[in-house]
Amino acid sequence: MNIEKEIQNSSILSEPTRTVINLMYTARQLEDGVAMFLKPYGLTTQQYNVLRILRGQKGAPANLSTLNERMIAKSSNTTRLVDKLIKKDLAHRDVCETNRRKVEIVITPNGLSLLSEIDEEMEQNNAKLLKNLAAEELQQLNNLLDKIRE
Amino acid sequence: MNIEKEIQNSSILSEPTRTVINLMYTARQLEDGVAMFLKPYGLTTQQYNVLRILRGQKGAPANLSTLNERMIAKSSNTTRLVDKLIKKDLAHRDVCETNRRKVEIVITPNGLSLLSEIDEEMEQNNAKLLKNLAAEELQQLNNLLDKIRE
DNA sequence: TTACAATAATTGTACTTACAAATGTATGGT
DNA sequence: ACCATACATTTGTAAGTACAATTATTGTAA
Numbered sequence: 001m002n003i004e005k006e007i008q009n010s011s012i013l014s015e016p017t018r019t020v021i022n023l024m025y026t027a028r029q030l031e032d033g034v035a036m037f038l039k040p041y042g043l044t045t046q047q048y049n050v051l052r053i054l055r056g057q058k059g060a061p062a063n064l065s066t067l068n069e070r071m072i073a074k075s076s077n078t079t080r081l082v083d084k085l086i087k088k089d090l091a092h093r094d095v096c097e098t099n100r101r102k103v104e105i106v107i108t109p110n111g112l113s114l115l116s117e118i119d120e121e122m123e124q125n126n127a128k129l130l131k132n133l134a135a136e137e138l139q140q141l142n143n144l145l146d147k148i149r150e
Numbered sequence: 151m152n153i154e155k156e157i158q159n160s161s162i163l164s165e166p167t168r169t170v171i172n173l174m175y176t177a178r179q180l181e182d183g184v185a186m187f188l189k190p191y192g193l194t195t196q197q198y199n200v201l202r203i204l205r206g207q208k209g210a211p212a213n214l215s216t217l218n219e220r221m222i223a224k225s226s227n228t229t230r231l232v233d234k235l236i237k238k239d240l241a242h243r244d245v246c247e248t249n250r251r252k253v254e255i256v257i258t259p260n261g262l263s264l265l266s267e268i269d270e271e272m273e274q275n276n277a278k279l280l281k282n283l284a285a286e287e288l289q290q291l292n293n294l295l296d297k298i299r300e
Numbered sequence: 301t302t303a304c305a306a307t308a309a310t311t312g313t314a315c316t317t318a319c320a321a322a323t324g325t326a327t328g329g330t
Numbered sequence: 331a332c333c334a335t336a337c338a339t340t341t342g343t344a345a346g347t348a349c350a351a352t353t354a355t356t357g358t359a360a
Binding site for chain 1: 173
Binding site for chain 1: 316317318319324325326
């Protein structure tokens with residue numbers, strides 16, 4: 001169904017406006033799908049996202065600005081997001097020895113094992129969310145999205 | 151720049167996962183762009199979205215469930231969102247005469263004139279946000295997004 | 301008609317997010 | 331050493347959102 005029918009829009013939209021709306025609407029649906037999947041694990045999409053970044057550090061600590069740069073949805077409030085992870089013993093925070101303004105955040109074994117528990121199923125969930133697109137179409141879509149941000 | 155570089159992802163992503171991330175990330179950027187544009191008008195994207203829906207009714211009143219169906223980002227809390235519009239005299243709310251459980255929301259002249267003030271510039275802003283895509287690419291993108299939701 | 305379920309909206313509460321101001325630390329110039 | 335400035339994070343506050351529970355109204359079936 002095209003986006004105008006989906007949101008029952010009555011007026012005629014220009015192509016860029018239609019696309020902006022379509023992108024926001026479709027992304028919202030995917031986000032909901034991911035959030036719903038993560039819920040039983042007690043994680044929000046942002047918390048999951050940060051855990052993934054921490055794991056990607058392969059042992060090296062990350063500070064807050066690094067996390068922020070790499071997050072899908074930049075947050076003004078990464079401090080409190082990390083607090084939540086620490087409270088659940090999924091991450092750990094230290095003050096950086098060489099620059100005490102900075103903070104060093106690492107994923108805990110607990111966090112790693114939660115992620116590895118999720119990994120496989122998350123893959124399947126993502127594939128399911130995009131099951132209507134063929135491999136070639138996924139690539140096309142990625143290219144178009146990359147181009148938007150150029 | 152591709153999405154993996156953009157968020158400095160170190161691990162290899164499957165194509166569906168890459169696409170889910172890319173979509174959420176790119177949509178986020180557009181949303182920020184729209185939000186920033188609307189800020190001087192004192193509207194959030196959701197408030198603007200609801201105002202557009204109300205205008206689309208062409209005088210006919212909308213009730214809350216109608217608004218929710220048509221909103222880009224479904225909200226659990228449309229009541230309070232409409233409250234904000236009413237407080238700014240951009241919308242008006244009445245109890246439906248034939249079914250007093252329902253509510254009838256209409257856009258005010260004030261709301262209409264605010265929208266018409268925004269219209270032209272919003273078009274330009276959307277075009278700017280997607281300036282990297284040619285007309286044909288916009289269509290391609292729309293088709294792919296429609297297909298995801300099928 | 302009365303009781304029960306369904307519908308439509310609102311409210312309470314906890315949680316998140318946005319934004320600005322504040323804190324603490326480091327750096328560069330004099 | 332001293333000062334101003336920049337940096338990195340944290341905190342306060344207001345606004346926004348999610349979810350469940352509640353209120354009010356309507357429909358319906360015994």
